[in-house]
Amino acid sequence: MKNKILKALFFSFFFFSSSAINSLEFRCDFEEVHSNGTVNQGIVLLKKNKLRYEYEDENLFIIFADGEEIYLFDKKKQNIQIVKNNLDAIKIIMMLANQYPNIKTAFEENDVKINIEFNSEDNFIKRISIDSKRAKLSLYLNNCILDKPINNIFFKFNPVFELR
DSSP: OOOHHHHHHHHHHHHHHHHHHHOOOEEEEEEEEESSEEEEEEEEEEEEEEEEEEETTSSSEEEEEEEEEEEEEEETTTEEEEEESOOTTTTOOOOOOOOTTOOOEEEEETTTEEEEEOOTTTEEEEEEEEESSSSSEEEEEEEEEEEEOOOOOGOOOTBOOOOO
16 A cells, blocks of 8 residues: 555656646546556546545545645545655656656656656657656556646545546
8 A cells, every 4th residue: 555655646746746837737537557467547637736646446545735735535434644754756756847848758866767758649748657666657647638727626635525
């Protein structure tokens, strides 16, 4: 469970940081494909300094970012907890996000290799590949809706509002 949380946070900060810099607003379906064959799907919403990264699986969780604060909402237990540890790898992603939309397609630092592929149709991120000691996976972004206003209610976690 801790590894899944770390992996999700790793990606979440990438999206969170790019939004804060460029006021990018989007909604995408995602698919995480892990090196062990595990596949997780869900939806990610980003608006200014707010993020919602929600897994479809009811046994997993929703990540909320609001400013500097990161929260995990356990869908099964219906409780929220603040995340303060295991955020070291996030710094690399934040550095890359500061360069959006002019992100390098390949990057390596502290034994973390990141490759980014863009969609040729809208020049938005299609795939993020991460190869590190903690995570080896690809994150695919599909069916993205860019710059369409997202209601702030979907970023609240007390109570959590359904996206569907």
